[in-house]
Amino acid sequence: MPTGLIAIAAYLLGSVSFAIVVSRLMRLPDPRGYGSGNPGATNVLRSGSKAAAVATLAGDAAKGWLAVWLAMLYTGEAPAAGLEAPLAGLCAFLGHLFPVFHRFRGGKGVATAAGVLIGIDPWLGLATFASFGAVVAFFRMASLGSIVAAPFAAFFTFWLFGLRPVTATVAIMAALLVARHHENIGRILRGEERRIGANRR
Numbered sequence: 001m002p003t004g005l006i007a008i009a010a011y012l013l014g015s016v017s018f019a020i021v022v023s024r025l026m027r028l029p030d031p032r033g034y035g036s037g038n039p040g041a042t043n044v045l046r047s048g049s050k051a052a053a054v055a056t057l058a059g060d061a062a063k064g065w066l067a068v069w070l071a072m073l074y075t076g077e078a079p080a081a082g083l084e085a086p087l088a089g090l091c092a093f094l095g096h097l098f099p100v101f102h103r104f105r106g107g108k109g110v111a112t113a114a115g116v117l118i119g120i121d122p123w124l125g126l127a128t129f130a131s132f133g134a135v136v137a138f139f140r141m142a143s144l145g146s147i148v149a150a151p152f153a154a155f156f157t158f159w160l161f162g163l164r165p166v167t168a169t170v171a172i173m174a175a176l177l178v179a180r181h182h183e184n185i186g187r188i189l190r191g192e193e194r195r196i197g198a199n200r201r
Helices: 003-014 018-025 041-045 050-075 084-097 110-120 122-139 142-161 165-180 182-189
Strands: none
Touching (some): 003 050, 018 041, 018 050, 041 050, 050 110, 122 142, 142 182
């Protein structure tokens, strides 16, 4: 399978929005129509269904991991050694951000990016999650944790693998993930971002 077809297949896989699929299966409102309007696990949680939020999180992460794993299985190359596997992960991530099946209105990509990192290397995923967890534990803001963990993911990839295609693809994902959080960044700077566990007013 040519590299272009691998990229297209991964993009189509990433375009499956589990927030929308799970919400439809569980007869919940479309997550794009309430809360933040973001089709992701955090917004699905606002529907009141923890099970739907967990299923969304698992599905979005799994598709990122699966894209990398299938490309690695087909090519026989480790993600850090070739181009196809990290490219597949990036395309799955882009599919989540701009899903062709849902009028290109996607989520922020945190769960899918996490799945891609785990598919590339479990230690890379663990290190990035540790940076995310440390920020969330201290500041109690999941958005800030994601924003900080993104560049750390790029740094950890460079540290583990040096200047290779996998490092470039993770850096691109990190930049896009931060850009998708531009509204959160604005609220953080204004001191308006809601903290985990804070009462709603």
